[in-house]
């Protein structure tokens with residue numbers, strides 16, 4: 198994969214249900230309970246806990262056993278497990294900053310999803326047939342790739358998410374990614390988010406088809422639809438809000454790049470798009486992800502402005518960036534902006550058709566209009582700190598370089614039949630040209646002055662004549 202090293206590979210989403218523990222877990226409904234299993238080679242589990250039942254052996258992988266970790270045997274787990282698995286377990290405990298974030302994420306499904314976390318000592322490698330997503334290491338052994346899955350609705354009306362976390366990934370992400378441990382916590386947030394969107398994850402019926410030929414997704418990749426990248430990027434946001442180092446070293450620099458920052462596999466859904474085929478791009482042969490398949494495999498690379506605006510919606514960083522800028526710049530208190538994002542996501546949790554940025558814009562604008570008509574909103578308006586409900590429309594426009602035609606943008610906004618249409622939806626289009634002119638200098642720069650542009654647009658939408666309210 199010599200040509201792919203510069204594209205940070207992100208976590209995998211396991212489409213096949215791997216909730217093998219469900220039968221061993223209590224079926225009574227508990228509000229968003231989280232259970233933990235230590236998974237390690239059989240001899241390690243025996244040494245740690247004194248015994249291991251045959252029923253708990255070989256289920257997760259050949260040669261591996263598992264044991265539920267509870268307050269009663271926690272000390273034994275901690276004495277045996279690798280340091281970063283112990284630290285991960287402690288990080289999940291009630292009252293930690295991470296757990297506070299996780300509880301917020303778990304509210305997206307209304308607390309209807311219980312979680313099983315597998316903490317895996319995968320230092321000696323797992324098999325290709327394990328119950329986990331896996332990746333090859335430098336030494337050829339396979340290790341557990343952080344991944345999540347979620348069941349359909351269970352008999353008790355709840356859902357169960359499964360998250361696989363291995364110590365090899367914890368070590369490597371902590372040692373190599375900006376923010377260190379914060380980045381590992383961000384991975385946990387990302388995977389937890391995957392447990393909140395239930396039902397179909399992709400219109401293609403297969404995550405692998407959406408991801409393309411390599412079966413994996415990259416921050417920079419144009420994927421096979423909007424909905425899964427929306428979910429991927431939103432998941433990443435929940436870690437980003439607590440990882441300023443990652444934002445300043447990875448996320449924002451991506452949006453400042455004026456060179457070829459988007460990638461498309463020649464073996465992928467969008468490789469058949471006429472608009473992307475005729476757009477300026479670089480082309481580079483790469484090692485095929487599957488040598489058993491014939492044919493050439495290439496990676497196409499595009500500059501931001503050369504990707505037709507509509508197709509920027511197929512990239513997960515678009516979702517992360519949109520939500521990051523919304524979180525950071527909309528409200529005087531970023532927690533309240535994050536709460537709006539969560540509430541918007543809650544409207545999508547059972548319905549794939551709503552998981553896109555245009556629908557999100559609709560849900561965010563409605564909340565902003567409702568807020569503007571409250572006493573607190575009117576006070577903020579007087580103080581000049583209230584942001585117009587047109588801002589999310591402008592932010593999506595900005596991040597897609599105003600590249601959608603008005604007809605395309607309106608189609609995106611209406612396609613999933615929102616039950617309410619914000620006042621901002623019509624008003625924004627009377628101001629679109631003015632907003633575009635406001636930021637042309639920033640967007641034409643190299644580097645692209647994206648944060649300056651976002652702030653300029655936000656400031657424009659804090660002038661009192663732009664504020665819209667429902668009048669409720």
Ligand SMILES: [Zn+2]
Pocket residue numbers: 207208209210387391429432
């Ligand atoms: Zn993911």
